[in-house]
Amino acid sequence: MAVVSGYGLGEPVKGLLDGYDASRAYDEVFEPDGSVRGVYTRIVERFRGLGVTELRRLEKLVAEEFRRQGITFTVYSEEEGTERIWPMDLFPRVIAAAEWDELARGLSQRVAALNCFLADFYNGGGEALADGVVPRWLVVSSQGFERNAVGIRVPHNAHCNIAGIDVVRGANGRYRVLEDNLRNPSGISYVVENRAAMAKVCTWLFDDHAVQPTEQYAPMLRATLESMAPDGRDSPHIVVLTPGIFNSAYFEHAFLARSMGVELVEGRDLVVDDHTVYSRTIEGLVRVDVIYRRIDDAFLDPVSFRPDSALGVPGLLGALRAGNVSVCNAMGNGVVDDKAVYPYVPEIIRYYLGEEPIIDNVTTYTMWDPDQRAEALNRLDQLVAKPVGESGGTGVLIGPHASEQELAEARSRIEAEPREWIVQELVQLSTLPAFADDRLESRHLDLRPFILTGETTEVFPGGLTRVAMRRGSLIVNSSKGGGSKDTWVLAHDSP
Amino acid sequence: MILARHAGALLWTGRYLERAETISRCLSYAADSITGLRADEARAEGELLVRTLGLSDEPGTVVPLESRPQLVAFLLSDRDNPCSMVSSIVAVRENLRSVRDRIPIELWEEANGLYLRFPFLGHDNTPSDLHEVLRMVRRACLAISGVLNEGMRRDEGHAFVVVGRMLERSIFTVGLLEASHSDPRGSLDAGRMLRLTSSLQAYHRQHGSAPDFCGVVRYLLHADDLPRSVFSCLVRAQECLADLASGAEALDRPRRRTALLRSRLEFGDLAEAMVSAPVPALLDFGGELAEVANEVQEGIAPPQTMAALRSQYLRPGATGDRGVLR
Structure with missing residues (x-):
């Protein structure tokens, strides 16, 4: 069934969802026969009772709330950054409890395996490389490989304390991992603020559901960071290290520091003395034990990395080597962020954990393999090409949406630098209603759940749902016009 | 901290x-x-x-x-x-x-x-x-x-905001008095001074509706019940600096100077100096206030810490002048 007319509720209804097209991909709300999936029944009923004017009013309330609080993100053009109000669509995404349990197990498994790989690579014997699980040349040629991180001990071997794994649902409704973000995944503050705004503006929507709360993220993160303290530091002094107020994610950095009750510092607030990190207070220097850094490896320490970095702390690497401070996430995680390593993650899971991956990858072709390259280039107009070192959707070519000229250019770039590209099967991301053009229309979306690892691994219930706000678009990044949704994980599935 | x-x-x-x-x-x-x-x-x-x-x-x-x-x-x-x-x-x-x-x-x-x-x-x-x-x-x-x-919260952060406000306010009020005394037109407009300090209503309640210039000057400098008087500002700034200086030694000097300026008001030294030469006396007082503000700013980053910082930029990780380590 292509178009929804009566929501499968027994009677045809005129309203915002009339004419909703659920046929473009797996729809989160509507079954192929047009009936409403169980977890959305009450929500669809509630939205059925709303008019355009009311929905506009609610949207305006949310925007005003975000504007007042300064909940913004920065979009960088070539010359300057523009601060924009965080966009949120009111129709929530709902994940059933059982479905979430399965997803959380898969995410936990994936991050555990990647942590094993990082520990093995930087601190162990590199056994996975020796056994050919991942080609050594591929890893050491990665832009994310950090030679300086070799030999630095990390508490609990937890190199990635905060991971954001992007997952999508394909046509069959199964979740698949699209990307691993193990360096500085952002977005969690918007998850919490989206919920706070929804709770204020659409209180009535929560009446019928037991939704898992989002406020526990800060205590979870704090506990994770505390568990990363160097030996003997029982009440560790934790700080969040930000590049400063002009960074695109500054709102999030301040949010995290405030919610955890720790200091938000810039590089100039810290100083290293005798291989120990101190913060500069008005009463003198105070030792720092754990740094949750939100700046890239290259800027962490101008002595060891980029000498022009004004954001980092001179001597930090020495303090790390001496074991006097922990930096979360650890340096060098970029090797597994590298999209070129992504196709090997299922094998990494099998190698370290002896288990089958619970969540599959999207089918990916490695361009450095001549046979796979030939096949992919031949079908490039049906596939998606991604540069391995980019993020935020930059440089992605979606074959079916590309012109002949764009396809030809992409082919020649891939031929010239096969190490720098992967090609994937096109996933028609699942869809969900979003308010656009005065009605609820289907829009594609993804999900970024957050996984915290210290002494133990925990998956934060929910995550950031990003939605492509243009009809038919598969680009969900907020910097490219994407929006977001409140993500509900139900506490239990029974009514 | x-x-x-x-x-x-x-x-x-x-x-x-x-x-x-x-x-x-x-x-x-x-x-x-x-x-x-x-x-x-x-x-x-x-x-x-x-x-x-x-x-x-x-x-x-x-x-x-x-x-x-x-x-x-x-x-x-x-x-x-x-x-x-x-x-x-x-x-x-x-x-x-x-x-x-x-x-x-x-x-x-x-x-x-x-x-x-x-x-x-x-x-x-x-x-x-x-x-x-x-x-x-x-x-x-x-x-x-x-x-x-x-x-x-009444923590150090709050104290710094108060110190900043009180010093800025007292610098303005002293500047206003000095400018009024220096006005080449010799207009000595008491009402103007009260309006520019939001003190007109308070003055009227206490002293009637016909303000005289000297009375207003005294009021804006000395009144202990007027939150905008220089005296009240210095009392509040001194209290906050005293709290701050108990942990940060470098803020003790501006605290002492603030106390000194307060006592110059309290014991009539400024009033006495203003009898013969009001403009130089006010200029001198205003200059002292500006110096206190500078000293607070400098006291926020104590010299010992700066020295340690400088050494760190030259030799990161090396043991040097650690300043005050806690």
Whole structure:
């Protein structure tokens, strides 16, 4: 069934969802026969009772709330950054409890395996490389490989304390991992603020559901960071290290520091003395034990990395080597962020954990393999090409949406630098209603759940749902016009 | 324990917040008083205002005094003028933004709201509804003060905001008295001084409705029940600096100097000096206040720590002058 007319509720209804097209991909709300999936029944009923004017009013309330609080993100053009109000669509995404349990197990498994790989690579014997699980040349040629991180001990071997794994649902409704973000995944503050705004503006929507709360993220993160303290530091002094107020994610950095009750510092607030990190207070220097850094490896320490970095702390690497401070996430995680390593993650899971991956990858072709390259280039107009070192959707070519000229250019770039590209099967991301053009229309979306690892691994219930706000678009990044949704994980599935 | 950078940001938040409120009062007064004056009188009034705000001492500052709209634009919306209202509002927001993790959410929201509502960011034109804008700014400043007083923990951060406000306020009041004494027209307008310090109503309640110049000067300097008097400001600044100096030794010097200035008011030294030469006495007092403000700023980053920092930039990780380690 292509178009929804009566929501499968027994009677045809005129309203915002009339004419909703659920046929473009797996729809989160509507079954192929047009009936409403169980977890959305009450929500669809509630939205059925709303008019355009009311929905506009609610949207305006949310925007005003975000504007007042300064909940913004920065979009960088070539010359300057523009601060924009965080966009949120009111129709929530709902994940059933059982479905979430399965997803959380898969995410936990994936991050555990990647942590094993990082520990093995930087601190162990590199056994996975020796056994050919991942080609050594591929890893050491990665832009994310950090030679300086070799030999630095990390508490609990937890190199990635905060991971954001992007997952999508394909046509069959199964979740698949699209990307691993193990360096500085952002977005969690918007998850919490989206919920706070929804709770204020659409209180009535929560009446019928037991939704898992989002406020526990800060205590979870704090506990994770505390568990990363160097030996003997029982009440560790934790700080969040930000590049400063002009960074695109500054709102999030301040949010995290405030919610955890720790200091938000810039590089100039810290100083290293005798291989120990101190913060500069008005009463003198105070030792720092754990740094949750939100700046890239290259800027962490101008002595060891980029000498022009004004954001980092001179001597930090020495303090790390001496074991006097922990930096979360650890340096060098970029090797597994590298999209070129992504196709090997299922094998990494099998190698370290002896288990089958619970969540599959999207089918990916490695361009450095001549046979796979030939096949992919031949079908490039049906596939998606991604540069391995980019993020935020930059440089992605979606074959079916590309012109002949764009396809030809992409082919020649891939031929010239096969190490720098992967090609994937096109996933028609699942869809969900979003308010656009005065009605609820289907829009594609993804999900970024957050996984915290210290002494133990925990998956934060929910995550950031990003939605492509243009009809038919598969680009969900907020910097490219994407929006977001409140993500509900139900506490239990029974009514 | 507060980061030195946070302390600096909160100190300047207090100073700029006070400045924004002061300028709104000055502009409101100027807009009223200049209207209807002859060109030379309007220029003299403008000069007095500029002197009151200390802008005539700013090196390289050329104040446009030729017309009322130019002067209003200079004080209201000129982003090159560090004492303009727009610069003050932007500075309050940016400073609070850099300490967003340690201030009440409502405080940030009020400051951000003022910034978003202020209509002249990036514009040079004089607004037609000037008084409406000025009233909005004053109310927003009062709302911010309310959150500061009622919603913020009485920690070091709060103390720095108070110190900044009190020093800025006393510097302005002393500058106002000095400019009034120096006015070449010899007008010695007591009502003007009371209006520019928001003290007219309080004075009337205590002293009747016919203010005399000397009485108003005494009132603005010495009144212990007027929150805007120099004495009251110094008492509050001294109290906060005493709390801060118990942990940060470098702030003990400005605390002692503040106490000294307070005692000069309390025991009549300033009043005595003003009998024979009011302008030099006020200039000297104002200069001392400015030096205290500088010393607070310097005390936020103690010299020992700076020395350690410098050594670290030369030899990272090496043992050097550690300053005060805790």
